[in-house]
Amino acid sequence: MDVRRRRAYLRPIMLNAVRILALLLILALGGLWASAWFGRAPGEGVAESFARRFAGLTGGEMPAPSAGGVQLPQGMALGGPFRMTDHTGRAVTEADFAGRFLLVYFGFTFCPDVCPTELGTIAAALDTLGEAGGRVTPVLVTIDPERDTPEALADYVSRFHPRMVGLTGTPDQVSAIARAYRVFYARVQRPEMTQYVMDHSSFIYLVGPDARVRTLFRPETTPEQIAQAVRGQMRGG
Known part of the structure; x- marks a missing residue:
């Protein structure tokens, strides 16, 4: 198979892979946002709840409370x-x-x-x-x-x-x-x-x-x- 045919063959495979990865990322973020919405602490906004969960997944930390x-x-x-x-x-x-x-x-x-x-x-x-x-x-x-x-x-x-x-x-x-x-x-x-x-x-x-x-x-x-x-x-x- 020459280079041109190989590229033509691989192109739709790569595009499908990118689409699948993008869809999985959207679904993951949507699930995390839903979790943030329903799992908020009293008085906590959705953004803070989302950031707290995202920080936990990435190993980071939210700003710590101080006096x-x-x-x-x-x-x-x-x-x-x-x-x-x-x-x-x-x-x-x-x-x-x-x-x-x-x-x-x-x-x-x-x-x-x-x-x-x-x-x-x-x-x-x-x-x-x-x-x-x-x-x-x-x-x-x-x-x-x-x-x-x-x-x-x-x-x-x-x-x-x-x-x-x-x-x-x-x-x-x-x-x-x-x-x-x-x-x-x-x-x-x-x-x-x-x-x-x-x-x-x-x-x-x-x-x-x-x-x-x-x-x-x-x-x-x-x-x-x-x-x-x-x-x-x-x-x-």
């Missing part, structure tokens, strides 16, 4: 520049918060349980900080800009803390800030509900005066633990 929250891997940076609209309708960027610490949460006003709980935790942490809490701005970034207008956010954030800032924007702006913080979110329409909901990761981010995340807190972290971590960051500058 100040979740330790970020070396070289990993979260946060940074953004352009949004606050709950008063004013266009803002990270420069409007320069020099201040932030406690940031990504959620939405129609959230039935996790968001109110975590925003309440932020408010309680500020109370625990006492006078030092005045140096910290609590922020809710919506991942549902279609419904969370500045007016809706203004009403919502006022229920948790008088200084809480709500941020919304265009879908592209929300997507950009979510990528900067590596936030997972997705619109979900459940058969038993008339309104859609948003599935999303549920970390609280402590952002430093340089607009970069210093640490983050898993769901159900206590206000006292958050306040302790904030004090430690303030001492460090």
Whole structure:
């Protein structure tokens, strides 16, 4: 068999092999995603659950919890520049918060349980900080800009803390800030509900005066633990 005929003979075999491997990979990832969806811990987002399982398969480790929250891997940076609209309708960027610490949460006003709980935790942490809490701005970034207008956010954030800032924007702006913080979110329409909901990761981010995340807190972290971590960051500058 000459070279040309051999290549013609092998080409469909190789293409079929590649297709089979691609299909197996898709099925494996789909199975892992399904496992992440149904095996989530309370308050854990699908993305965190998926990453935890993937890390286990590859022999890696998720960031370990520390006294100040979740330790970020070396070289990993979260946060940074953004352009949004606050709950008063004013266009803002990270420069409007320069020099201040932030406690940031990504959620939405129609959230039935996790968001109110975590925003309440932020408010309680500020109370625990006492006078030092005045140096910290609590922020809710919506991942549902279609419904969370500045007016809706203004009403919502006022229920948790008088200084809480709500941020919304265009879908592209929300997507950009979510990528900067590596936030997972997705619109979900459940058969038993008339309104859609948003599935999303549920970390609280402590952002430093340089607009970069210093640490983050898993769901159900206590206000006292958050306040302790904030004090430690303030001492460090």
